[in-house]
Amino acid sequence: MKTEFQFSNLLGTVYSRGNLLFTPDGTCLLSPVGNRVTVFDLVHSKSYTLPFAHRKNIARLALNPRGNLLLSVDEDGRAILTNVPRRIVLYHFSFREEVSALAFAPSGRHFAAAIGRRIEVWHTPSTPDVADGDLDFAPFVRHRMYTGHFDTVTSLDWAADSRFFLSSSKDLTTRIWSLDPEDGFVPTTLGGHKHAVVGAWFSKDQETIYTVSKDGALFMWKYMLRYDAPEDAEETEENMQWGIADRHFYMQNFANVTCAAFHPESNLMVTGFSHGVFMIHELPDFSQIQTLSISQNEIDFVAINKTGEWLAFGATKLGQLLVWEWQSESYVLKQQGHFDSMxxxxxxxxxxxxxxxxxxxxxxxxxxxxxxCVVTFTEHMSGVTACEFAKRGNVLFTASLDGSVRAWDLIRYRNFRTFTAPSRLSFSSIAVDPSGEVVCAGSIDSFDIHIWSVQTGQLLDRLSGHEGPVSSLAFTPDGSTLVSGSWDRTVRLWSIFARTQTSEPLQLMADVLCVAVRPDSRQIAVTTLDGQLTFWSVSEATQQAGVDARRDVSGGRKLSDRRTAANVAGTKSFTTVKYSADGSCVLAGGNSKYICLYDVQSGVLIKKFTVSVNLSLDGTQEFLNSKLLTEAGPAGLIDDQGEASDLEDRIDRTLPGAQKGEGARKTRPAVRVPAVAFSPTGRAFCAASTEGLLIYSLDNSLLFDPFDLDITVTPASTLETLKQRDYLKALVMAFRLNEKGLVRAVYQAVPVSDIALVARDVPAVYLARLLRFIAVQADESPHLEFNLMWIEALLSAHGRWMKENRGTLDAELRSVEKVCRRIQGELARLADENGYRIEYLLKKPRGGEKEEKRFEIKGVDAQMDDVVDGESDDDEGGGEWMGFE
Incomplete structure (x- = not known):
């Protein structure tokens, strides 16, 4: 089994905190998810997570105008510069303090960063494609520093010509700065708001400035005559100043403005409020276009794409990410992660x-x-503790603390059966018979195992024998045995379908946390509270092997721990274990930052995966920093909520004793892995963690096409490449040009002997287009065998990749299947029809006299003698019964 799994994607979390970004073409949205960045392709409905990870949660993102350089900054001011198309980290840099705003200039030559009360402008790391620009070897060179604000800067906005920029601050002012010293220009302060300024923007013609404050006031500023200038004064620099031309107010009662965005081309102002409402206005008339409520919690950030058609909203509290098309009043994207831990x-x-x-x-x-996320089920009234598929995958069973076990139809997306016990219980584990006829559940309140019939929903039996809560259940894949693990330090093997329901107890040395059955039904893996991972034979009920995993799983020290990570007892055991698809390895995780992969036969630790390096989570450090220890304890545990500057941030809304839900006390989340699962293909596995659902895969190579960057691809160069018999390169070049006639010419020019070689090396990014093209050619061209040879070669060379990426190739594969079925049907019909005609002709006696007898074969009149002799009157379709019409 291959074990080179690498991080592939992050699901389950769509937005954490920070700002959202649209790419310059407006088709992709970049969202910070913890200490990583996820890219949502809104056109092709895909998402992927960039491979780099910060040391803390990301606070700000900025993308250069070309869309190839991403600058991400975490809570401590550490920045990472990334090449987005290649997904490669270029440089690490530290601003040394938290960055509250970040923006690239429209020219792409500079970017501005707001660091507390000051603003720093830096040169963008130059690239060879920057016009008349020298290549800098130092990635970050500071241009200038601007000071003048008295409180934290909240937003930055550049003018279209990149000569000036605006900064708004919590000190109630907005300031106008010039990138370089300008003749006659003096940095200007715009004051007049009564609350912190959320944002300030230039209009398209740079003649107007719009500012929005937290209390819902929108001011429109223009360059006008001074109020103390004489009536007949001329419009000179001495007599002109920026002044308030108009005032507008949102009137949202007690709600505050939490975010705002302005689109200069369409003059749209989008404003989000603390009670979950957003409003769209057209400026300068301040005419209201839309008002919509998207949640009961505040909207943290809003972004507008380049065309002004799509609005992206992020809400931190619920982890919501929405993309709204305001003209059609429909959602382009509506995703939300889990509110509580998985x-x-x-x-x-x-x-x-x-x-x-x-x-x-x-x-x-x-x-x-x-x-x-395809669908979300919300029928459970309390936490869901276990879930399992039926064998075919169309039915899902879940167990919950609300005392119910539910069956879900994943075709119609509905709850079609609910199982309950005679008394109110909180179910913690579940197991489904491979046939899907029986479902079993274990509880933390009762020591019995409840068994229901899926067809009738009735309780069939209760298995007694355990003397502690049942922590884990599993059926053997052959369906003959039910395996249960309990806190009474035993694992029991139940033959529930036998005439006498007997159970075989396996005695262990500590409480059982999880059991897993090998796919061949011959072995089970058991994890216990003392950190042991043991393997038992199902048929002989004896222990076959064991691993002392305490050193492997232990790691990570919380701020409240008085001991080092090596001595913390809570991280010394695995809470979940799963077999690989072939049964040769097991994957285990627990309340630590490590996932361990073991070889079953030898008990050797093959690989150790670190779930997270995010210092914003508890348990990711091995040693604590002594600088953060104060007389009152660790600095991270000191509650500074009462020292917040804003009133709504100082109010304590927590409920005494609440650890989960709306009024839960705010604590640092701790890194842990409550569940792991292997893909049935064995090519990937997933792990539920504090940050989300982590996908590790063997097939995480970037599908990068080198011809994307080649400007020499022309029809002439493609034909020249074809003459040189470089068929693969010519085919890819033809696809890049997307000219149907050229693609057909190259496709048909490939020799039959080279089809297998060309098909084997076709880049994966072109497989869908090639399959779609062959399906069309099979309908249009007469080259039947040629097309079938291409289809066979592609499926033989890329069959595994197509199977694992079936979701992206469904339409193309259905087209190919349809073509193959049509060819098969026509050939079968043709062979049957012509077979009877040939048999009739061979049995026809030949007289001495040649009589011209005409007959009809598939609508073609031919003379019998000519046909018997292998000739035909039809020059083009000689012997038409031998092929297609």
């Missing part, structure tokens, strides 16, 4: 979907290929 996950049998369930009572179905 408890359990399950891979669908075909490996295309992942189920996540959490303490918020929600069950989400995620598409692995697209990275989007």
């Amino acid at each position: 408890n359990t996950i399950a891979y669908s049998p075909e490996g295309q979907r992942v189920i996540t369930a959490a303490d918020d009572g929600k069950i989400k179905v995620w598409d692995v290929n697209s990275g989007f």
Whole structure:
């Protein structure tokens, strides 16, 4: 089994905090998810997470005008410069303090960063394509520093000519700065707001400035005569100043403005409020276009794409990410992560979907290929603790603390059966018979195992024998045995379908946390509270091997720990374990930052995966920093909420004793891995963590096409390449040009002997287009065998990749299947019809006299003698019964 798994994607979290960004073409949205960045392709409905990770949660993002350089800054001011198309980290840099605003100039030559009360402008790392610009070897060179604000700067906005920029601040003012010293220009302060200024923007012609404050006031500033200038004064520099031309107010009662964005080309102002409402106005008339409520919680950030058609909203509290098309009043994207931590996950049998369930009572179905949540079930009234698929994958079973076990139809997306116990119980584990006829559940309140019939929903039996809560259940894949693990330090093997329901107890040395059954039903893996991972034979009920995993799983020290990470008892055991698809390895995780992959036969630790390096989470450090220790304890545990500058931030809305839900006390989340799952294909695995659903894959190579950057691709160069018999390169060049006639010419010019070689090396990014083209050619061209040879070669060379990426190739594969079925049907019909005619002709006696007898074969009149002799009157279709019409 291959073990070189690498981080591939992050699901389950769509927005954490910080600002949202649209790419320059407006088709992709960049969203910070913890210490990573996820890119949502809104046109193709896909998402992927960039491979780099910050040391803390990301606070600000900025993208240069060309869209190839991404600058991301975390809470401590550490920045990472990334090449977005290649997904490569170029440089690490530190601003040394938290950055509150970040913006690239429209020219792309500079970017401005607001660091507390000051503003720093830096040169953008130059690239060879920058016109008349020298190549700098130092990635970050500071241009100038601007000071003058008395409180934190909240936003930055550049003028269209990149000569001036605006900065707004919590000190109630907005300032106008010039990039370089300008003749006659003096930095100007715009004051008049009664609350912190949320944002300030230039109009398209740079003649007007719009500012919005937190109390819902919008001011329009123009360059006009001074109020103390004489009536007959001329419009000279001495008599002119920026002044308020108009005032508008949003009138949203007690709600504050939390975010705002302005689109200069269309004069649209979008404003988000603390009670979940956003408004769209057209300036300068301040005419209201739309008002919509998207949640009960505040909207943290809003962004507008280049054309002004799509609005992106991010809400931190619920982890919501919305993209709204305001003209058609429809959602382009509507995603939300789990409000509470995940408890359990399950891979669908075909490996295309992942189920996540959490303490918020929600069950989400995620598409692995697209990275989007397909559907969310909310019927459970309390935390969902376990989930499992039926064998075919169309039915999902979940167990919850609300005392119910529910069955979900994943075709119609509905709850079609609910199972309950005679008394109120909180179910913590679940197991489904491979046939899908029986479902079992274990509880933390009762020591019995409840068994229901899926068809009738009735309780069939209760299995007694455990003397402690049942922590884990699993059916063997052959369906003969039910395996249960309990806190009474035993694992029991139940033959529930036998005439006498007997159980075989396996005695362990500590409480059982999780059990897993090998795919061949011959072995089970058991994790216990003392950090042991043991393997048992199902048929002989004896222990076959064991691993002392305490050193492997332990790691990570919380701020409240008085001991080092090596001595903390809470991270010394695995809470979840799963077998790989071939049964040769097991994957285990627990309340630490490590996921361990073990070889079953030898018990050797093959690989150790670090879930997160995010210092914003508890348990990611091995050693604590002594500089952060104060007389009152660790600095991270000191509650400074009462020292916040804004009143709404000082109010304590928590409920005494609440650890989960709306009024829970705010604490640092701790890194942990409550569940892991292997893909049925064995090419990937997923892990539920504090940050989200992590996908690790063997097939995470970037599908990069080198011809994307080649400007020499022309029809003439393509034909020249074809003459040189470089068929693969010519085919790719033809696809890049997307000219149907040229693609057909190159395609048909490939020799039959080279089809297998060319098909084997076709880049994966062109497989869909090539399959679609062949399906069309099979309908239009007469080259039947040639097209079938191409189809066979592509499926033989790329069959595994097509299967694992079936979601992206469904339409193309259906077209190819349709073509193959049509050819098969026509050939079969043709062979049957012509077979009878040939048999009739061979049995026809030949007289001495040649009589011209005419007959009809498939609508063609031919003479019998000519046909028997292998000739035909039809020059073009000689022997038409031998081929297609």
